[in-house]
Amino acid sequence: MGLQLTAQQPLTTSDVPPFCGSRFAANSLPGNHDQMVNDRLKDSVVRKDNQARVITISSGNFQKIDPDKPLDKIIEMAAHVTPSPRQLAWQQMEFFAFIHFGLNTFYNREWGEGNGDPRRFNPATLDARQWVMTIRDAGMKMVILTAKHHDGFCLWPTKYTDYNLSASPWKNGQGDLVKEVADACEEYGLKFGIYLSPWDRHESTYGDSIKYNQFFLNQLRELLTGYGEVSEVWFDGACGEGANGKKQVYDWQSYYKLIRDLQPGAVIAVMGPDVRWVGTESGYGRDTEWSVLPGASMNQVDIASASQQNPADGAFIPGDLTAEDLGSVDKLKGAGTLVWYPAETDVSIRPGWFYHSAEDTRVKSPEKLVDIYFNSVGKNSVLLLNIPPDTSGLIHENDVRSLKGMRKMLDDIFAENLLDGARCIRSDTTIEYIMKQAGIFNVAMIAEDITIGQRISKFRLEAWDGKRWNIFSKATTVGSRRLLRFPDMTAERVRIVIEQSRDKYAISSFGLFKAPHHNKKQGVIKFKVMPGTEYSSRYTGGGPDAVVDNIRGSYDFDDNNWQGYEGVDFITTADLGIVQSLKYISAGFLQNQESWIFMPDSVTFEISDDGQIYKLIGTAQNTISERQAGSVIHDFSIELQQASARYIRIRATNRRTCPDWHPGSGSKSWLFVDEIIIR
Numbered sequence: 001m002g003l004q005l006t007a008q009q010p011l012t013t014s015d016v017p018p019f020c021g022s023r024f025a026a027n028s029l030p031g032n033h034d035q036m037v038n039d040r041l042k043d044s045v046v047r048k049d050n051q052a053r054v055i056t057i058s059s060g061n062f063q064k065i066d067p068d069k070p071l072d073k074i075i076e077m078a079a080h081v082t083p084s085p086r087q088l089a090w091q092q093m094e095f096f097a098f099i100h101f102g103l104n105t106f107y108n109r110e111w112g113e114g115n116g117d118p119r120r121f122n123p124a125t126l127d128a129r130q131w132v133m134t135i136r137d138a139g140m141k142m143v144i145l146t147a148k149h150h151d152g153f154c155l156w157p158t159k160y161t162d163y164n165l166s167a168s169p170w171k172n173g174q175g176d177l178v179k180e181v182a183d184a185c186e187e188y189g190l191k192f193g194i195y196l197s198p199w200d201r202h203e204s205t206y207g208d209s210i211k212y213n214q215f216f217l218n219q220l221r222e223l224l225t226g227y228g229e230v231s232e233v234w235f236d237g238a239c240g241e242g243a244n245g246k247k248q249v250y251d252w253q254s255y256y257k258l259i260r261d262l263q264p265g266a267v268i269a270v271m272g273p274d275v276r277w278v279g280t281e282s283g284y285g286r287d288t289e290w291s292v293l294p295g296a297s298m299n300q301v302d303i304a305s306a307s308q309q310n311p312a313d314g315a316f317i318p319g320d321l322t323a324e325d326l327g328s329v330d331k332l333k334g335a336g337t338l339v340w341y342p343a344e345t346d347v348s349i350r351p352g353w354f355y356h357s358a359e360d361t362r363v364k365s366p367e368k369l370v371d372i373y374f375n376s377v378g379k380n381s382v383l384l385l386n387i388p389p390d391t392s393g394l395i396h397e398n399d400v401r402s403l404k405g406m407r408k409m410l411d412d413i414f415a416e417n418l419l420d421g422a423r424c425i426r427s428d429t430t431i432e433y434i435m436k437q438a439g440i441f442n443v444a445m446i447a448e449d450i451t452i453g454q455r456i457s458k459f460r461l462e463a464w465d466g467k468r469w470n471i472f473s474k475a476t477t478v479g480s481r482r483l484l485r486f487p488d489m490t491a492e493r494v495r496i497v498i499e500q501s502r503d504k505y506a507i508s509s510f511g512l513f514k515a516p517h518h519n520k521k522q523g524v525i526k527f528k529v530m531p532g533t534e535y536s537s538r539y540t541g542g543g544p545d546a547v548v549d550n551i552r553g554s555y556d557f558d559d560n561n562w563q564g565y566e567g568v569d570f571i572t573t574a575d576l577g578i579v580q581s582l583k584y585i586s587a588g589f590l591q592n593q594e595s596w597i598f599m600p601d602s603v604t605f606e607i608s609d610d611g612q613i614y615k616l617i618g619t620a621q622n623t624i625s626e627r628q629a630g631s632v633i634h635d636f637s638i639e640l641q642q643a644s645a646r647y648i649r650i651r652a653t654n655r656r657t658c659p660d661w662h663p664g665s666g667s668k669s670w671l672f673v674d675e676i677i678i679r
Contacts, residue, residue: 061087061340062295074332079455079503081292083340087274088451090232090267091291091342091480093141093191094377098346098386099131099181100146103153104354105391112151114201118167121153126170126393128177132184134395135387138403139410142191144234144384145181147223149195152202156226160218163202182227193232193266194223198250199240207246216250217258224262233259235271275344278381279322283347283372285379287628288476290327291342291454294335324625342480345376348386349399355388361641363398366405367584368639373410375623378445378483380454413443417511419494431507432495439491441512444473444484446496449506454479458500458629463491471555474630478507485515486633487552525576525678527648532572539564541674547572547587553674555631557592567668570600570652574678579609579646584679586637587650590672591624593662597670599624600652603636607645614649626659635677648678 061084063077083091103116135143148154154164156178166173178194185192198216205211224230235255239247256273259266269275276293278285321341325331332338349369350359364372369385376383387403390396418439425432444461448454460474461484473484494512498505529548535541541563542549553561563570591599599622606614618638636652654671658664 060084063338065335065337067336071329071333074335074338075329075502078292078327078332078338079453079501081338081340082451082453083291083342084274086265086267087340087342089265090275091382091450094382094481095140095373096142096144096193096232096382096384097135097138097140098144098146098195098348098353098384100149100348100353100355100386100388101177102146102149102155102354103151104149105388108356110352110354112149112153112201114150114152114203116151116153118153118163118165119169121165121168122170123389123391123393126177126180126389128180128184129187130394131387131389132181132188132190134400134403136188136190138407140190140385142193142231143181143185144193144195144232145178146195146197147178148197148200148219150197150199150201150238150240152197152200154219156222158219158222160215160222161203178223178227186228191231192227192229193234194227194230195234195236196220196223197238198235198248198271199238201240201242203242204244206242206248207244209249209251212242212248213251213254217254220255220258221262224259224266230263230266232267232269232275233263233272234269237271269344273339273341275382276321276341278343278345278376281346281348282623283345283383283385284375284623285343285345285381286324286326287379287625287632288325288328289343289380289479290477291340291380291450291479292338293321293327293341294331295337295339295341324627343381344384345381346384346386347372347376348388349402350386350388353386353388355390355396357390360396360398363396363402365639366402366409369402369406370409370413373406374483374485377481380477380479380481413515414445414511414513417513419510419512429499430495430497431510432493433510434493435491437492439512439514440488441491441514442486442488443513443515444486445481445509445511445513446478446484446507447481447509448478449508450480452506453503455502455505456498456500457502458498460497460499460630462495462497463489464493464495465491469495473555476629481509487554488514525580525582527574527576527678529676530573530575533565533568533570535563536566539670539672547674547676548574550675552588553590553633553672555590555633557590557595557597557631557672562590562672562674564597565654565671565673567654567656568671569654570650570671570673572650572676573611574648574650574676575611576646576648576678579644582607582640582643582645582648582678584637584639584677585618585648585650586635586677587652587673588633588635588675589652590674591626591628591632591634592630592672593626594629595670596658596662596664596667597672598626598655598658599632599634600636600671601655603650603652605638606649606651607643608647608649609645611647614647617643626655627661637677650676 063081103121104112106120107116152163156176157166158164165175182192200206205215241247259268267274270277349364351362387395387399418441419433422433422435456478458476460471462469463472472489473486539562541561546563551561585605587603589599591597601622603620605618606616608614620636620638624632624634652671655669658667658669
């Protein structure tokens with residue numbers, strides 16, 4: 001449950017003014033909202049609170065725990081684990097680009113077998129500057145290039161294999177794509193990173209572990225010494241058979257040591273000690289995301305002998321860190337070590353990671369990319385968005401268009417912080433903001449000062465209506481940044497209420513914003529709903545038209561706007577009156593598991609011209625953890641390229657009964673639905 005908060009004041013010093021208002025500006029999105037903290041990360045930090053008591057905070061991204069340490073002390077220690085300078089700089093950038101490009105692009109495949117002909121690699125108009133400029137304009141801060149994928153083909157003229165660009169006709173065998181991308185990043189002010197696949201399906205020494213590890217180190221050294229500053233080195237854990245039929249044993253420790261020696265500012269991800277994989281390739285992070293994890297698998301002898309600068313490197317063991325719960329109090333029980341180990345969330349702008357012309361019409365829309373941004377960067381993670389250039393050597397116009405649309409939407413959302421100039425009142429567990437005048441808002445941003453640790457484990461946001469405080473959003477962890485969306489609110493006074501924190505917390509940024517509705521409302525189709533599954537008489541939402549009355553249900557399930565369905569699926573059919581073109585369909589649902597209300601397992605969408613014969617056009621899967629505390633509102637939606645219909649049938653699958661871990665295990669579970677939108 002964490003430590004219950006007893007007293008709170010944002011920690012302050014002469015160089016860190018008391019936070020009471022906003023340090024958040026639109027031009028800081030994404031990233032860089034707290035550049036002031038870069039120089040504040042020390043081995044030992046001393047702060048004074050407003051009562052002039054001295055608080056000494058031991059920091060560092062690694063802590064060893066004595067075997068007899070009680071749980072409350074372990075939780076307190078976890079609150080003071082902090083990012084290393086390289087991790088802090090990495091987390092502040094927030095949004096990166098992945099570039100998958102190579103022989104696979106020209107063979108129209110995802111994974112090469114190591115036998116592709118290098119002569120197929122010949123992009124006619126390759127322009128790395130176009131890549132980097134597109135990425136920069138979309139708001140990303142770093143480019144990570146696949147210098148070598150699993151097929152072993154190298155995008156630089158390595159001395160250690162002839163399976164590289166020198167054997168291709170591109171630039172008469174004189175090209176070096178790694179250099180071109182690195183130079184373009186320097187020109188446009190972006191950081192540069194590399195992905196070097198440990199699995200190599202072409203190299204003959206792969207599987208002879210000693211020889212291949214030396215081969216890999218040689219290639220890694222080339223990349224770390226020939227292309228300027230490298231800010232991230234990205235490894236995955238793929239380990240298939242090589243050409244000799246053997247699997248390789250990777251010498252991770254030697255890889256880490258070489259990187260630390262040659263590029264000490266680079267983070268090592270995601271099979272590395274600095275950054276972990278969030279666990280899916282969907283772009284959606286956890287609702288509760290702790291950056292401090294127990295390091296139970298680490299070898300204490302290795303830790304003791306490792307360098308003081310990187311005490312966890314020598315003991316780090318790559319492993320599975322993809323469970324839903326990684327850093328809760330339950331996970332801290334019995335921990336031998338604590339490490340700062342933040343998450344990176346990766347996803348491709350297309351279904352595949354390499355370019356395929358058949359996917360030109362399946363590029364994620366600006367709306368989808370913004371939703372991914374809110375569910376990755378907005379959930380204490382860094383977003384790594386893959387953008388694969390096409391066979392001509394350019395980022396395709398459809399991808400460029402979608403990225404520009406995403407950037408405009410984010411700029412529109414965060415154009416004005418309604419809390420600028422607000423007056424602030426603090427108490428033990430709340431920070432209240434009184435605005436100059438009442439404003440309309442539907443997005444909130446909150447960030448912790450992670451230079452002193454991640455501490456908040458549960459909070460809520462409330463607005464004053466003249467008589468009482470009303471909850472309009474709530475969540476668990478904050479960390480580097482938390483973004484929340486909710487139905488439009490109008491208020492002059494709002495407050496943050498910290499319900500649980502592992503120690504005194506410090507909020508570095510808070511903002512309220514108004515996301516324009518034009519992207520969702522434009523082209524909205526009016527329709528009638530036909531009789532479907534009977535809703536509960538206890539939760540009618542106001543009648544049969546509740547889901548189309550343009551009044552969104554709140555976080556209070558008992559607000560008379562939600563329709564409830566106990567133990568049965570929600571099925572309804574929308575009649576548009578005539579056959580119309582369709583681009584977007586969504587249905588909104590509420591989860592409050594404490595009240596036995598869960599998200600649907602999935603929502604399916606079918607269309608028909610005559611109301612008799614239906615065709616499935618899409619399924620939206622649930623991405624919300626059923627264990628998440630508090631109320632969550634989520635829209636299940638699909639986007640369509642070419643579709644038309646008069647009738648749309650929507651089915652939301654009820655999980656039927658509460659799960660085994662739930663107090664109501666075996667009892668009927670509820671679905672709560674409100675507001676179907678069709679464009």
